Amino acid sequence: MTNALKVAVLPGDGIGNEVTPAAIAVVERAIAVTGGPGLFTETLTAGAQAYLDTGTALSDEVKRAAEAADAIYLGAMGLPAVRYADGTEITPQIDLRFLFDLYAGVRPTRAIPGVPTPLADPRAADIDFVLVRESTEGLFASLGKGVVENDAVARDFQVITRATTEKVSRFTFDLAARRAAARPGHAAKVTLIDKANVFASFAFMRKVFDEVASTYEGIAAERLYVDASTLTFVGKPWTFDTIVTENMFGDILSDLAAALVGGMGYAPSADIGDAHAVFQPAHGSAPDIMGTGKANPTAAILSGAMMVEWLAERHDIAAYADAARLINRAVDAAFAGGGLLTCELGGSAGMRQVTDAVLAAIDAPATIRAAG
Secondary structure, three states: OOOOEEEEEEEEOOOHHHHHHHHHHHHHHHHHHHOOOOEEEEEOOOOHHHHHHHOOOOOHHHHHHHHHOOEEEEEEOOOOOOEOOOOOEOOHHHHHHHHOOOOEEEEEEEOOOOOOOOOOOHHHHHOEEEEEEEOOOEHHHHOOOOEEEOOOEEEOOOEOOHHHHHHHHHHHHHHHHHHHHHOOOOOOEEEEEEOOOOOHHHHHHHHHHHHHHOOOOOOEEEEEEHHHHHHHHHHOHHHOOEEEEOHHHHHHHHHHHHHHOOOHHHOEEEEEOOOOEEEEEOOOOOOOOOOOOOOOOHHHHHHHHHHHHHHHHHHOOHHHHHHHHHHHHHHHHHHHOOOOOEHHHOOOEOHHHHHHHHHHHHHOHHHHHHHO
């Protein structure tokens, strides 16, 4: 039996302190049901409130503990009123990406049965794609390095390298292959989104992407300019399979994608590198609803499923793979009847109702059979 794996848990700020325990409870229940080795969780303090309390948003001690863990789970970080001297927000989650070279920002977008979509087309029920956002370069390479000259001109810069573009492209093609293998009859496709018709850095990114694409037989590759891609996101998002794009484009497009399937409360994410990975709901700390019980834990729960799936692959634990499927099936079962409507969609279901419904579905024999 594999020894317990260690997860560094950083609840962070605002509703991060509410959705994180819910997600961990669901993960632990699913692992118990599938018979996997238990997780050892260590809760660590980081974020905007930590900065107010100690002057440090992400201490060296927390960095070391996160590095030693098998996975890192993060709730939400940042508070709008807490900023550095240059006016930027406290964002330790971005610091972790650079610290551990988490170059692949994985943003799944899937229609959940019973969760309303703003799209009238019935094909919206088939939305199921993954956007991979290169998370260490692009425009974000200028983080902390931008300059303002004489209060007249501000300058930031973009960086695209061959090495990272190759890595994130291969990551995306490999992901497309795994998705196709898990869904019989599904054709794998990778879409590069760029602005190669205007910027040399994107033309270079496309060149490297094409070189990688040529080594993957049986996986279709297409290229879209970012402005044209927004038409597809809104008009026919069910045609996407797996997407790879630059950091800032990915930041924007992943939020657009979330809006198609219910909003940020349904948007899980992961930032993955070669040795480490951080899993977190894509939403922010939402201090306006903190403590009200209205927070939607679905994105946090689905991020927990992504973490368990990643650990399953990394440590070859079949029961963890079963647990990840069970969590996803349980979320679908909880919402399928349409009676569970969260506050951002006009309903009254909040933290407790959603968490309890998912936990009940995990224990239901029908869900367990479907996940297996």
